[in-house]
Amino acid sequence: MPKLTRADAEAALRNPLAFIADxxxxxxxxxxxxxxxxxxxxxxxxxxxxxVRLTGSGLGCPTWPTCTDDSLTTTRAMxxxxxxxxxxxMLTYVLCxxxxxxxxxxxxQKPWRRGLTRLGWAQFWVVMGNAVLGGIVVxxxxxxxxxxxxxxxxxxxxxxxxxxxxxxxxxxxxxxxxVGKAVQQLVWFLVAASVLLIAVGTVVTGAGxxxxxxxxxxxxxxxxxxxxxxxxxxxxxxxxxxxxxWFVLKAVDAPKAPLARTRELFIVLLAQxxxxxxxxxxxxxxxxxxxxxxxxxxxxxxxxxxLLSLRERPETGLDLPAPSAGVPVGTRA
Numbered sequence: 001m002p003k004l005t006r007a008d009a010e011a012a013l014r015n016p017l018a019f020i021a022d023x024x025x026x027x028x029x030x031x032x033x034x035x036x037x038x039x040x041x042x043x044x045x046x047x048x049x050x051x052v053r054l055t056g057s058g059l060g061c062p063t064w065p066t067c068t069d070d071s072l073t074t075t076r077a078m079x080x081x082x083x084x085x086x087x088x089x090m091l092t093y094v095l096c097x098x099x100x101x102x103x104x105x106x107x108x109q110k111p112w113r114r115g116l117t118r119l120g121w122a123q124f125w126v127v128m129g130n131a132v133l134g135g136i137v138v139x140x141x142x143x144x145x146x147x148x149x150x151x152x153x154x155x156x157x158x159x160x161x162x163x164x165x166x167x168x169x170x171x172x173x174x175x176x177x178x179v180g181k182a183v184q185q186l187v188w189f190l191v192a193a194s195v196l197l198i199a200v201g202t203v204v205t206g207a208g209x210x211x212x213x214x215x216x217x218x219x220x221x222x223x224x225x226x227x228x229x230x231x232x233x234x235x236x237x238x239x240x241x242x243x244x245x246w247f248v249l250k251a252v253d254a255p256k257a258p259l260a261r262t263r264e265l266f267i268v269l270l271a272q273x274x275x276x277x278x279x280x281x282x283x284x285x286x287x288x289x290x291x292x293x294x295x296x297x298x299x300x301x302x303x304x305x306x307l308l309s310l311r312e313r314p315e316t317g318l319d320l321p322a323p324s325a326g327v328p329v330g331t332r333a
Contacts, residue, residue: 021108031116032168034098034105038123039161041091041098043297046154048088050293053205054286058142058212060085064135092131099123102164113172119164126157144206144220151202158297162304171315178255179310183248187307190241194303197234198296203227209284228280235276239269245306257309265302272299 026034052058060074060081061067067074067086074082103120106113130153137146177184207224246262272295279288 017104017107020104021112024108025110026105026108028109028168031105031109032165034102035161035165035168038098038102039158039165039301041095042154042157042161043294045091045095046151046158046297047290047294048091049154050290052085052088053212054210054289055081055084056212057081057084058217059138061089061138064138092127095127096124099127115172116164116167119160119167122160123157123164126153126160130154130157142212142217144218147212148202148206152199155198155300158300159304162301163308166305166308170313173314175311175313177311179249179252179258183245183252183254184310186241186245186248187310190238190245191303191307193234193238193241194300197231197238198300200227200231200234201296204231210286210289232276235269235273239266239273242266242269258306261302261306261309265299265306268295268299268302271295
């Protein structure tokens with residue numbers, strides 16, 4: 001290992017990412033795996049957050065940022081619920097590590113792809129914002145509107161992570177559409193309907209029986225069964241749009257990638273719909289609700305994959321070299 005001089009140490013302190021990038025060039029496969037790890041952890045944190053809610057552990061740690069007024073961590077007296085809630089908080093650090101690894105790998109790739117690095121930093125700031133929002137959720141006693149916002153921000157994180165993962169497998173050339181404008185518009189309708197479906201799903205959760213804690217918790221004052229029916233109607237709209245898209249892509253002899261992603265999304269939607277109906281008619285058992293939450297994240301990822309499959313981005317020889325160690329990351333477009 002080369003010896004670090006005082007100048008090296010100062011450079012590392014001044015701009016650690018540039019310091020690492022000057023001494024390490026990751027394989028493109030490493031960058032892809034780092035981006036995928038960040039995406040997987042963004043899904044895991046949603047599912048474990050759902051486990052906190054479904055086990056009634058939302059106030060297992062009754063305050064934030066510490067677990068209790070006197071302890072940073074959970075105590076034995078807090079029991080199972082404290083362990084579940086505190087464990088989910090600790091997973092935030094794992095998520096931060098995954099996102100940090102994605103940022104370092106993207107920053108160190110040669111030539112430096114600024115777009116990838118910006119997507120990594122976008123994930124970091126969303127994670128930080130959602131951590132603060134999660135603390136607010138605890139401090140306001142699991143107010144359902146803040147819980148819904150917490151989930152929607154996690155959905156935004158998944159979207160950014162999905163885009164970054166896709167971009168690691170593409171070049172930096174100008175995007176070239178693979179389908180016509182009519183098909184692109186249909187997909188954007190699908191994306192909008194999916195966003196509305198997810199948003200209404202948070203209302204179902206906020207009004208439904210799983211309040212997140214055994215204590216008296218405020219609920220959204222609306223009949224959850226009525227909202228569940230609206231949620232089901234939106235789900236059928238998404239399924240119908242997906243089937244129509246698949247039919248149109250076949251009719252226009254579209255490239256393989258959009259067809260494959262649309263077919264996969266249709267299968268995901270059918271599985272998600274089956275779980276949704278079974279959980280409704282079996283009065284929302286916790287295991288099925290958790291499976292439905294996981295399915296919602298997978299559905300959202302595949303909707304975005306359909307959108308991203310409508311264009312290709314070739315390699316380009318115009319990538320600019322990384323700046324010198326003295327230029328802070330993110331100061332140049």
